[in-house]
Amino acid sequence: xxxxxxxxxxxxxxxxxxxxxxxxxxxxxxxxxxxxxARAPDFTLRDPAGQPVSLSGYRGRVVLLAFVFxxxxxxxxxxxxxxxxxxxxxxxxxxxxxxxxxLSVTVDPKTDTAEVLAKYAGTFGADxxxxxxxxxxxxxxxxxxxxxxxxxxxxxxxxxxHPARVYLIDAGGxxxxxxxxxxxNDKQALLDMKKLLSEAxxx
Numbered sequence: 388x389x390x391x392x393x394x395x396x397x398x399x400x401x402x403x404x405x406x407x408x409x410x411x412x413x414x415x416x417x418x419x420x421x422x423x424x425a426r427a428p429d430f431t432l433r434d435p436a437g438q439p440v441s442l443s444g445y446r447g448r449v450v451l452l453a454f455v456f457x458x459x460x461x462x463x464x465x466x467x468x469x470x471x472x473x474x475x476x477x478x479x480x481x482x483x484x485x486x487x488x489x490l491s492v493t494v495d496p497k498t499d500t501a502e503v504l505a506k507y508a509g510t511f512g513a514d515x516x517x518x519x520x521x522x523x524x525x526x527x528x529x530x531x532x533x534x535x536x537x538x539x540x541x542x543x544x545x546x547x548x549h550p551a552r553v554y555l556i557d558a559g560g561x562x563x564x565x566x567x568x569x570x571x572n573d574k575q576a577l578l579d580m581k582k583l584l585s586e587a588x589x590x
Contacts, residue, residue: 429560434520450555470491486584491519496523558587
């Protein structure tokens with residue numbers, strides 16, 4: 388039953404993403420303006436294998452940072468689906484891992500154990516060479532969530548609510564874009580990442 392409900396949630400999220408994507412396709416910017424918003428707070432978290440991963444370890448690469456959780460009924464699967472599509476595009480452009488990377492951080496580490504998170508990453512075909520899912524114990528994770536203005540709120544039916552934001556971080560560790568679901572699109576994200584990479588190469 389649980390697997391059936393999970394499959395239904397992902398299917399509904401995929402349907403919901405169609406109208407979002409249709410609107411986004413009309414608003415792609417081939418030459419985006421990406422001003423520095425703020426310094427990206429550094430952190431060290433662990434992947435499902437228990438290996439420490441630091442944001443500062445990605446200096447020199449453009450990073451897409453998303454905050455998700457595995458039991459999210461709609462928004463998180465849509466974001467992860469688009470990141471999976473972006474992973475394929477980055478591989479086609481031979482940028483994946485070496486010049487551009489993606490990080491997905493759970494906001495619900497109590498539920499998202501290492502095993503659960505690994506299974507979720509596999510659902511979206513995440514290649515750890517350039518897309519890693521991260522977690523930590525609540526006491527260590529909470530300050531990082533606050534630094535990125537991420538929060539969770541328990542809804543009356545027991546579900547979690549949280550901001551659906553994706554951060555674009557340049558090779559120098561600066562936040563250059565903050566996408567909401569309505570404006571996050573794998574095609575635009577690729578254009579934005581390539582813009583930041585060309586900017587870094589020109590320095």
